[in-house]
Amino acid sequence: MLDRVKEKMDDRKKVQMDHPTGRVETSAGTKIQSRKVNMWYDQTQALFDVSLDIPDRTVTALIGPSGCGKSTFLRALNRMNDTIPGTRLTGQIVLDGVDIYKGDLDPVQLRAQVGMVFQKPNPFPKSIYDNIAYGPRIHGLATSKSVLDGIVETSLQKAGLWDEVKDRLTEPGTGLSGGQQQRLVIARAIAVSPEVILMDEPASALDPIATGRIEELIHELRENYCIVIVTHSMQQAARVSQRTAFFHLGKLIEVGDTADIFTNPKEQKTQDYISGRFG
């Protein structure tokens, strides 16, 4: 049973967004490609010419001082910024060869494909089960109750939460501890078979032990998903990511393999930030 659900979820992953307009060639292994992305909140420009390739099945960390535009860039990747009035974006963001800001792309579909985990855990005020089942339900992923049960179980297992909650699925999700809630919302994202998971400082509201569990989880999820994580902790970036992008004042200063960025940065600004001279 469970295997079938897993297969089904993997199958869905292979389905590409089929789209007449805005097809763009990207290099092999690139999941998301941004080119000259500029973004404004009303009159204030928050991103300047950001061009960044994000590889699949990799954890990419976005680091940089507060207010440098990390969250803004992350939220541009699933068009979450659309919900803020007065935002404007130029440039190109390509997911699987499709420009997500072009033409008739449906942001609702995009957001199911590009899941998001926020800084503060935000489970719905519903039961643990319903928290996970909500996404599959609205997308019609489950044909029967048993399939839905399977999706819920698999998602919770993938998020490393199943053993802790399997006996209390009907209890409110908001009754869990902060770390459990964060894993619950990760499971909630997994349940709609995303290809990309965006995480905006997912551990900053958690204690060190819960943080450790989330980091382990990110490590495991890398095998199946493209993960982009914003973090203000350089240690965390070093621990969980393979690629690191350093932002400063809305500009992408440097991007490279995490090991290189931390040991051998090319830019002076990166060097200064990493050695704690500002930020």
Add this chain to the structure above:
Amino acid sequence: MSSRETLFGIPAPDWADPAMQRRMRRRHGGTHRLRWLGIAAITGAIGLLLLLLVSIFSIGYSAFTQTVVTIDAPVAAEFIDADDITESNWNRMARAAIATLFPDDAAGVRDPDYREVLSRGGYNVIRNTLRDRVIANPELVGETLRITVQTADPFDQLAKGLVRRDTPEDRRRVNNRQIAFYDMLVEEGRIERRLNFWLLTNTDNRFPEMAGLAGALRGSAFALMVCFLISFPMGIATAVYLEEFAPKNWATDLIEVNINNLAAVPSIVFGLLGLAVFLNFFGLPRSAPLVGGMVLALMTLPTIIIATRAALKAVPPSIREGALGIGASPVQVMTHHVLPLAMPGILTGTIIGLAQALGETAPLLLIGMNTFITDVPEDVFSKSTALPTQIYIWFDSPERGFVSRTAAAIMVLLGFLLFMNAAAIFLRARLERRW
């Protein structure tokens, strides 16, 4: 000065200094005075409220009982039409029944003094009771029927001690002969005080002892129902659109300002609007709860819109982001997450709006819901009064008996308001997010 060393040249407060102690006393005194002022204000407010309630209650409580006379009405064969029982002379039978109560000195069945003791509306009650029961069961011919009817209002007042016997006869509403008759009835055990259920089950009547609120209650219920059915969906739809979907520009700003202004428009203006638009232009029926409800809906709308917007604002944005983040459409975010969470606040606002509407009088006067109507309205198109307009009508009536009935009707209205507010609190507690 200070016993402590100063740090960085900043003077430390010297609590032992007499000037400092005086200042401290003044500061504490200020707190003290403010508290007493507050307590005095609250006591004053509660006192005024109590005064109001006590005055209404002291006038109105007597209307919750009614003095009745029990008649043993003979169903005499002489009044019965042997061929067709339905054609019998029920009027004469009723008059004869009443006359059985009269003392020997009565000037026949039409004695002008004595016949005034029973409610004139009660005469109809006796006739109709006799007719209905005898036609249903002709075996009763030759027997007597026990019938209980209200006394006329002056005798109700006499029974309640509101008409005083020591007033000179020419300034009293009941004369000595009538009092003697009344006392005789008391002695015979025919006079009783009953709980006045008629107040709720009877419709309006020219005679206060017969008048009740049934029509007004139903009229108010119909009007509130119409008001709810219009203002609740419209209010929520407007608030949801303005709060969640409308672009923020000068047009929506203007709408917002005007909605807030609308909440402050005197209700009589809405009545004028209802008169001009609903009655004169659309030709809807006068005095109908439908139109009343529509006018009240205009007044309730801004209340519901404002309450709904506040409730929507109070839903944490993280819930919206969470739902959007897994691919819920904006409408799904609204209907699945935001509205359910906002519902307690919306319902509280709605009930408070409806409670205001229930007590609203002026707009209903303008659309003619203050007409004398003796039927319970059958539907929202029937002519009807409402509770507040019924109070207004009774207040305006010259009969003494309507004084206490007006107060009693106010108490009924207050009772309903209390009930609605309790329902709002209950709903709020029940629906409030429990986790």
